Amino acid sequence: ILYYYKEFFMLKTIVSYNDMINAFIWGVPSMICIMGVGIWLTLNTRFIQFRKFGYTLKHTFGAMFDKKEAGDGALTSFQSVCTALAGTVGTGNIAGVAGAIALGGPGAVFWMWLSALLGMCTKFAEVTLAVHFRERNDHGDWVGGPMYYIKNGLSKKWSWLAILYSTFGVLTVFGTGNATQVNTITTAIDSALTSTGAFKHGLPSGVNLGIGIAITLLVLVILIGGIKRIGRVAEKLVPFMALYYIIFGLLVVILNYKNVPGVFRDIFEGAFAPRAITGGVVGSMFIAMRRGVSRGIFSNEAGLGTGSIAHSSAEVDHPVQQGLWGIFEVFADTIVICTITALVILCSGVKINYGKTAGAELTISGFTATFGGWVSVMLAVALCCFAFSTILGWGLYGSRCIEFLLGKGAIKPFVVAYSLVAIVGATMDLGLIWNIADTFNGLMVIPNLIAVLLLSGTVIRLTKDYFSKEKSAK
Numbered sequence: 113i114l115y116y117y118k119e120f121f122m123l124k125t126i127v128s129y130n131d132m133i134n135a136f137i138w139g140v141p142s143m144i145c146i147m148g149v150g151i152w153l154t155l156n157t158r159f160i161q162f163r164k165f166g167y168t169l170k171h172t173f174g175a176m177f178d179k180k181e182a183g184d185g186a187l188t189s190f191q192s193v194c195t196a197l198a199g200t201v202g203t204g205n206i207a208g209v210a211g212a213i214a215l216g217g218p219g220a221v222f223w224m225w226l227s228a229l230l231g232m233c234t235k236f237a238e239v240t241l242a243v244h245f246r247e248r249n250d251h252g253d254w255v256g257g258p259m260y261y262i263k264n265g266l267s268k269k270w271s272w273l274a275i276l277y278s279t280f281g282v283l284t285v286f287g288t289g290n291a292t293q294v295n296t297i298t299t300a301i302d303s304a305l306t307s308t309g310a311f312k313h314g315l316p317s318g319v320n321l322g323i324g325i326a327i328t329l330l331v332l333v334i335l336i337g338g339i340k341r342i343g344r345v346a347e348k349l350v351p352f353m354a355l356y357y358i359i360f361g362l363l364v365v366i367l368n369y370k371n372v373p374g375v376f377r378d379i380f381e382g383a384f385a386p387r388a389i390t391g392g393v394v395g396s397m398f399i400a401m402r403r404g405v406s407r408g409i410f411s412n413e414a415g416l417g418t419g420s421i422a423h424s425s426a427e428v429d430h431p432v433q434q435g436l437w438g439i440f441e442v443f444a445d446t447i448v449i450c451t452i453t454a455l456v457i458l459c460s461g462v463k464i465n466y467g468k469t470a471g472a473e474l475t476i477s478g479f480t481a482t483f484g485g486w487v488s489v490m491l492a493v494a495l496c497c498f499a500f501s502t503i504l505g506w507g508l509y510g511s512r513c514i515e516f517l518l519g520k521g522a523i524k525p526f527v528v529a530y531s532l533v534a535i536v537g538a539t540m541d542l543g544l545i546w547n548i549a550d551t552f553n554g555l556m557v558i559p560n561l562i563a564v565l566l567l568s569g570t571v572i573r574l575t576k577d578y579f580s581k582e583k584s585a586k
Contacts, residue, residue, distance in 0.1 A: 126548075130548055130551055133551050133555075134551045134554065137551060137554030137555060137557070139402075140402070142554065142557055143402065143405050143406060143409070145557070145561055146227075146231075146234070146405075146409055146414075146415040146557065146561065147227065147230055147405065149234060149415065149561050149564060149565055150227075150230030150231060150233055150234045150414070150415075151230060152565070152568065153233045153234055153236075153237050153564075153568060153571065154230060154233045156568060156571075156572050157233060157236070157237075157571065157572060157575055159233075160233060160236060160439075160575065161229065161232035161233045161236065161439050162229075164436070164579075165439075167436075168436045168439050168440060169440070171433070171436055172189075172193070172436055172437050172439075172440040173440065187339060187340070187343040187425045187426055187427065188343075188347075188426065188427065189426045189427075189428060189433070189434060189437055190347060191343035191344070191346060191347045191426075192343070192422055192423045192424075192425055192426035192434065192437065193422075193423065193437040193440065193441055194343070194346040194347045194349075194350040194351070195342055195343055195346040195422035195425075195504075195505060195508060196419040196420075196422040196423055196437075196441055196505065197346075197350050197354070197441055197444065197445065197501075197505075198346045198349070198350050198422075198501035198502065198504050198505035199289070199413070199418060199419060199422065199501075199502055199504075199505025199506050199508075199509065200411065200412055200413050200418075200419060200441065200445045200505070201350065201353070201354060201444075201445055201449060201498060201501065201502075202293065202498050202499060202501065202502035204407075204410055204411050205411055205445070205449045205450050205453055205498065206453055206472050206475045206494075206495065206498065207296075207471040207472040207475065208407050208410060208411060208450075209221075209224070209407060209411075209450050209453040209454050209457070209475070210453070210457060210470045210471055210472065210473075210474035210475045211403075211407070211469060211470050211471055212224065212403045212404055212406075212407035213454060213457055213458070213464065213470075213474075214464055214465065214466060214467075214468060214469065214470035214474060215394070215399070215403050215466075215467065215468075215469065215470075216386065216394060216399055216400040216401075216402070216403025216404055217382045217386040217389050217390040217393075217394040217399075217400050217466060218375070218378040218379045218382040218386075218389055218454075218458055219378075219379060219380075219381070219382030219383035219384065219385075219386045219389065219394075219397070219400035219404070220382075220383075220400050220401075220403040220404035220407065221379045221383075221404060221451070221454045221458075222379050222380060222382070222383035222400075222404060223383060223400060223401045223402075223403070223404025223405050223408070224404040224405070224407050224408040224411075224446065224450060224454075225404075225408070225446070225447065225451070226404075226405070226408075227404065227405040227408030227409055227414075227446075228408050228412060228414075228442055228443070228445075228446035228447050228450075229447075230414075231408065231409065231412050231414030231415070231442045231446070232414070232438075232439045232442045232443060233439075234414040234415055234564070235412065235413075235414040235419060235420075235438035235439065235441060235442045236435045236436070236438045236439050236571075237435070237438075237564055237567075237568065237571045238258070238414070238417050238419065238420040238438060238560070238564060239419070239420045239423040239424075239431075239434050239435045239437065239438035240431045240432055240434070240435035240438070240571050240574055240575070241261040241265065241420070241431070241563075241564065241567055241570065241571060242256040242257050242258075242260065242261060242417075242420035242421065242423055242424040242434075243256060243423065243424055243426065243428065243431035243434045243435070244261070244265075244431040244570065244574060245260050245261040245263075245264040245265045246260055246424040247260060247264065249515065249520060250520045251338070251520065253338070253339050253425065254424055254425045254426075254427075255424065255425075255512055255515065255516075256420065256421065256423075256424025256425075257417060257418075257420050257421035257424055257509075257512055258274070258277050258417035258420065258421075258556075258559065258560045258563055259274040259275075259277050259278045259281075259512075259513065259516045260274075260424070260516070261563060261567060262274040262277065262559065262563045265563070265566075265567050265570065266563065266566060266567070270563070270566075273559040273562060273563060274516070274559070275517065276558075276559045277417070277513075277556060277559040277560060278513040278514075278516045278517045279513075279517065280552050280553075280555045280556045280559075281418070281509055281510060281512075281513035281556060282510055282513045282514050282517070282526075283552040284506075284510075284552040284553045284556065285506045285507070285509060285510035285513075285530065286510075286529075286530065286533050287548065287552075288506065288552075288553050289502060289503060289505070289506020289507065289509070289510065289530075290331075290503050290506065290507070290530060290533045290534060290537060291533050291534075291536055291537030292537065293499040293500070293502045293503050293537065294323075294324060294327055294499070294503070294533075294534045294537030294538050295537045295538065296472075296495060296499045297323065297327065297495070297496050297499045297500065297538075298319075298320045298323050298324070298537075298538045300472075300491070300492040300495040300496055300499075301319075301323060301492060301496065302319070302320070303488065303492065304488055304489045304491075304492035320538045320539050321535070321538065321539055323538050324534050324535035324536075324537065324538025324539055325534075325535060327500070327503070327534040327538070328531045328532055328534040328535055329531075330500075331503055331504065331507060331530070331531045331534060332527065332528065332531040334504060334507075335504070335507045335508070335511065335527045335530070335531065336524070336527055339425050339508070342504055342507075342508055343425070345504065346501065346504065346505070349497060349500070349501050350501055352497070353494060353497035353498060353501065354444070354449060356493075356494055356497070357449065357452065357494045357498075358448065358449065358452055360479065360487070360490065360491075360494075361452035361453065361455065361456050362452065363482075363483075364455070364456045364459060364460055364478060364479060364482045364483075365452075365455045365456070365459050367482055368459040368460055368461065368482065371458075371459045371460075371461060372455075372459060375455065375458040375459050378458065379454075379458075382394075382400060383397070383400055383401075383404075384397050385397070386399065386400040390466040390467075391466070393466035393467040394466055394467065407450075408446050408450070411445055411446055411450055412441070412442045412445045412446045414442055415557050415560065415561060416553070416556050416557055416560060417556065417560035417563075417564075418506075418509050418556070419438065419441060420438070421508065421509050421512050422505065422508060422509075423437060423438060430574075430577075430578050430581075431574055431578075432574055432575055432577075432578035432579075433578070435574075435575075453475055456475060456478040456479060457474055457475060457478045459478075460477075460478035460479070460481045460482050461481065462474070462477045462478050462481050472495065475491075476488060476491055479491055503534070507527070507530055507531075510526060510530055511523050511526060511527060514526040
């Protein structure tokens with residue numbers, strides 16, 4: 113009895129401390145820091161994400177179908193951004209946006225947009241630094257990211273920041289990048305099979321275990337193949353799943369086009385007066401702002417530095433070339449895909465219980481209210497693609513972090529352990545694991561933002577150098 117008494121209170125203590133740290137990490141202080149760095153970089157690069165947006169689209173989206181192959185140990189720019197998007201475009205784009213609207217009202221969408229507009233510049237800086245300060249590993253692959261621009265860009269007295277970032281990265285990937293994503297896949301498949309009537313008396317107990325084993329094997333085969341194999345899978349999977357989801361989402365908006373003007377009115381009005389839109393449930397602009405900003409940051413990861421790990425493998429002539437893909441990444445993730453999710457929910461006319469937590473079920477209800485129950489199967493496919501791509505993206509991030517800490521010998525054991533976590537995610541209740549992983553995810557912001565701020569002068573110098581060369585060439 114005494115043993116279980118101690119265990120119970122120890123668990124309660126862990127939960128209590130984790131909740132306290134999590135509230136701080138994803139609360140007001142970190143929001144101010146992330147937005148503040150975004151504003152600082154935007155001003156010092158002279159609003160590059162707006163000033164050069166047309167140029168960015170031309171040299172990213174416009175060059176998307178360039179079939180040029182990358183050299184050994186590198187990816188094409190498109191493969192790099194697809195690998196980065198594999199990590200950012202996930203279930204958060206479907207479930208997270210729904211939660212932000214439910215708890216912050218339609219106005220949360222406005223603040224999500226604002227955080228993305230600033231996040232474009234933050235991601236631009238992260239990617240530019242990652243490419244500039246990258247290095248070749250023992251396998252001949254390009255490796256980079258926050259730990260490398262801290263190591264190679266700052267003095268040795270800051271080396272502890274690189275170790276801290278990599279440690280948080282390794283601790284995060286098992287929960288955020290794998291277990292919770294697999295749990296989403298099994299839930300989506302279970303719901304789809306049940307809704308079609310394929311299993312009238314519920315799913316057999318071994319189905320989830322079978323799904324977990326299948327995902328483990330797939331992830332293991334892809335990650336063991338290294339950066340080249342990850343890039344080849346990502347460049348096929350990410351465009352397919354994004355286009356698939358966008359088309360279905362736009363069809364919902366088109367079929368409910370009469371509601372569109374009212375929805376945009378609610379978004380802009382709700383950003384500053386949420387009480388009027390939510391019937392008083394969301395009582396202040398601050399709540400709408402916090403929900404929208406945190407969701408935008410959590411979705412596009414601008415400020416976390418994770419995406420720059422994938423971008424650093426790109427074969428480019430100048431760091432700013434790949435930095436432009438960072439701007440495109442945030443635009444695609446938040447301004448396009450998250451906005452589609454928000455419009456599906458708000459245009460479809462489904463009932464939103466403001467003030468109460470919501471997830472993917474709210475987004476799914478927006479689709480089913482328009483198309484009917486059959487669309488749940490189609491959405492299950494989208495959810496599975498989103499979640500699986502996130503597993504691959506975060507698998508790469510974890511591999512790079514463990515390699516930085518322990519060397520290349522630790523990569524294969526890590527990949528095996530990471531792949532096996534899929535079985536845990538498919539068969540167990542994740543509760544505390546998800547919350548702790550979410551906290552470690554947020555903790556990655558601190559060392560990354562310090563480095564980006566200290567190296568902002570390098571970003572400005574590289575940006576001026578690139579565009580002056582472009583001007584001279586013309």
